[in-house]
Every structure is written in structure tokens, then in C-alpha cells.
Amino acid sequence: MSDTLQISIGPKITPNDFFLRLKELGVSRGAVIHPSISAGQPLGEHLTAFDELIRGSAGYSDHEAVFFMADAETNCLYFVFVHNTSRGMAQGGTRFLGYPTMGDMLFDGLRLSRAMTEKNSVAQIWWGGGKAIICPIDGHKNVDSDRRKRIFENYGKFVASLNGVYVAAEDMNTTPEDMQTILSQNRFVTCLPKSAGGSSNPSPWTAGGVFQAMLASVKFAEPDVPFKDKTVLVQGVGNVGSTIARLAYAAGATVLVADPYQPAVDQILKELPGTKAVATDAIFDVDCDIFAPSARGGVIGPDEVGKLRCKYVIGAANNQLVDDVAQSEALAARGIWYLPDFFINRMGIVNCANEQYGYLEDDLEAAVKKIYDDVLWLLEEARKEGKTPYEVAIMQARKLTTESHPIMGHRGLRIIKDLLDRY
Numbered sequence: 001m002s003d004t005l006q007i008s009i010g011p012k013i014t015p016n017d018f019f020l021r022l023k024e025l026g027v028s029r030g031a032v033i034h035p036s037i038s039a040g041q042p043l044g045e046h047l048t049a050f051d052e053l054i055r056g057s058a059g060y061s062d063h064e065a066v067f068f069m070a071d072a073e074t075n076c077l078y079f080v081f082v083h084n085t086s087r088g089m090a091q092g093g094t095r096f097l098g099y100p101t102m103g104d105m106l107f108d109g110l111r112l113s114r115a116m117t118e119k120n121s122v123a124q125i126w127w128g129g130g131k132a133i134i135c136p137i138d139g140h141k142n143v144d145s146d147r148r149k150r151i152f153e154n155y156g157k158f159v160a161s162l163n164g165v166y167v168a169a170e171d172m173n174t175t176p177e178d179m180q181t182i183l184s185q186n187r188f189v190t191c192l193p194k195s196a197g198g199s200s201n202p203s204p205w206t207a208g209g210v211f212q213a214m215l216a217s218v219k220f221a222e223p224d225v226p227f228k229d230k231t232v233l234v235q236g237v238g239n240v241g242s243t244i245a246r247l248a249y250a251a252g253a254t255v256l257v258a259d260p261y262q263p264a265v266d267q268i269l270k271e272l273p274g275t276k277a278v279a280t281d282a283i284f285d286v287d288c289d290i291f292a293p294s295a296r297g298g299v300i301g302p303d304e305v306g307k308l309r310c311k312y313v314i315g316a317a318n319n320q321l322v323d324d325v326a327q328s329e330a331l332a333a334r335g336i337w338y339l340p341d342f343f344i345n346r347m348g349i350v351n352c353a354n355e356q357y358g359y360l361e362d363d364l365e366a367a368v369k370k371i372y373d374d375v376l377w378l379l380e381e382a383r384k385e386g387k388t389p390y391e392v393a394i395m396q397a398r399k400l401t402t403e404s405h406p407i408m409g410h411r412g413l414r415i416i417k418d419l420l421d422r423y
């Protein structure tokens, strides 16, 4: 192990410069481990400044470990964020994405990984929370198929080296086929194609869960109003949003869609006659009952709360609020029902969570229906306790996170310690 390296790494450094600095220093991998697990000795080479950057990042929130690797063969950074492994090994999607700065990447990874702990806990599945990012230092857009294959193979080797503490899944810009490439290198991956015995694309199930949350919320808040009288504005009609639009339409609601990708909009307008398109920068200029953010996170910050012209915010995107506590309170103060994303978009992970036990659609149908009942419970609790749905959901998530896996206990911690001992 080399001596501590003091390198000037701040949140504004680009992934490319970070990668080059590591190369200069001869560092290929490292980790930041929670002090309660190791008394400050990081895995691999010491990177004090990087250690501080991670611990200081918004969203660090007591992560058990963050592992990274700079892969010189493919010019990619691999990051694995392990938030909490009490309920099981850390599971969450692997994003394939370029970022403008390391600060942006860490913010995304840390926050999403914590949200996975919350999501897996409220879904009551026996997985902990984690997330991973594959960041090509020249961006993710122009990666040809050969390089892509090598990236996912090498990333698969990296995940294998973590001995199961993180289990990969599909996420932004990744496919079941990419998961199969990871499987060629390790056994710690889900969301495999059906042809490989997997659960494949979870999006229709995610959409189904979000739609159940819409039905339950309207039933709770306006029991005498039929859902068909509602107008649903879907932001982002990709894999999930397009199915939300179809489900809302089939239930008789008026549907509005906004997406910068015109073919996706055209497809929905053709399929669902009467549906209207809204310009992506005009989503706050139209009235609707339900606003369904289903494109990306961070859509509602302090400025947007006052601009919303809806009664409900119920969508699929992760981390819809810039600041969960502040904006969920501000939305409630405006009389807008915000359904916490991690509580209702969980079907993506539920779909693949039990893949190793075989895939049964009946399980998924029951899990989708459970979201309807859980949302009624959540809104009733919030009313009884005088809290926002977000507060109740997060309290429930934290309570369930303290439960250890009934058979394996908090095994992830033992694995992290074991990895440290082997370095």
C-alpha cells in the first residue's frame, strides 16, 4: 500500500481530470469505508482528499462503503456506492453516464444509493441499498459496441472483486444485455434477459405501480371523483412514462405528455387519440390534476413548488425533489399531494429482486396491487399524525432498514471488513 496521497481533488474536477490524476499517481482503485467499520484505513491506495470529498458530499449519509476503479483499458471510472446492507447485500441499478464534474457524479450516486435503501426497505424485500455508476471519461454517447462489451466485462470483474457486497441491476442507459455481459464475469447481477432466466425490462411494472399510486391517491383525497375526470400530465414518455400515459388513458383520464424526443411524443399521440403534447419548458404553464415526473430527478426545487398547477405530484422519476424535506413541506403547504418517489416507483427493483428464486408474474401483480393499499395506508397515517406523506414514508423506511436479513444478518459489513483485511 502506498503512502497517503494528497491530491487536489475538489467537487469541480471533471471525471477526465480525475482519471488523469489517478493515472499520474499510479492509482487504479480505492475505497472510502465508514469509520464504524474500519478505523480510517481505506481499501487500496490512500486518497485523503478524495476520502474527504466523498464524506463531505451531500447525500453521503453514512454510507458503509464507496468503492471505485479507474479502468485504463476502457477509459472509464467505475463507482459502487454501498449505503446500507442491513436487510441484505446492496442492490440498485448501474448507470452508464458521463458527468460534468466529480461532484455531480458523487451527488447522484450517493443520493440514489441511499434512496435504494429506503425503497428496498418500504418494499420489504431482503436487499440493502446501493447504486453504481460507469462513467466513460469522454461521455457515454459515442461508445461503440466493442468498447461497450469490454466496459461491461471489466466492470463485471470489478463487481466480482467486491465479493457480493453489491449486486448490479439495470438503470439509466443500461440494458438486460449489458447485465448478461456482467454475468459473464460474476454472479452478482440481476435484471437479466428472459432468455437467461431473468426478469428483463421492469418498466411496465414500474409504471403499473405508479399508476396504482395515482388511483389510490385520488380515491383517498377525492373519494367521490372518478379517475376518468382527471387530467394527467406525464413528463417524459420513455419506457415508464409511456406506459403511465397508456394506463391513465385506458382509465378514461385526459392525458398530456411532454418529452423533447419527438418520436416518443408522436408515438403516444398516434396511439392515444385526443392526447395533447405540451412543450417541455411549458409544463408549469398548463393546468392538470396529476403531474407525473417520469424523466429525470431534481424537477421540483424551491422555485418550481410555487409554479405547479396540479393537485398531485405522482411520478416514476427518482429524486424528484431537490430537497426532500423542504419541498415536501412546501408542497403540502400548497395543498399539493406529493407521493414520495421511493415509495411508489419500487416495482423496478421488486421485479428483479427475487430473480434467483425464479420469476413468477403472480408475485409482481400482487406487489403492484400492494402499492395501492400501501398508499392508502400512507395517506391515512399522514392525516392522523399531521405529517407529510414524505415524513411518514421516510420514518417507515428507517424503521424497516434497522431489520437485519432474517437468515444472513448484516453480512455486508462482514464482507467489507473481509475485503479490507485482504488488501
Ligand code: NAD
Residues within 6 Å of the ligand: 172, 202, 203, 204, 206, 235, 236, 237, 238, 239, 240, 241, 258, 259, 260, 261, 264, 280, 294, 295, 296, 297, 316, 317, 318, 345, 346, 347, 348, 349
Ligand atoms: P427513459 O430513458 O426510457 O425515458 C426518459 C424519457 O424522458 C425519455 O423519453 C427522454 O427523452 C425524456 N426526457 C428527458 N428530459 C426531459 C425533459 N426535460 N422533459 C421531458 N422529458 C424528458 O427512462 P425510464 O426507464 O422511462 O425512466 C424514467 C424515470 O423513472 C427515470 O428517472 C428513472 O430513474 C426512473 N425509474 C425508472 C424505473 C424503471 O423501471 N425503468 C424504475 C424506477 C425509477
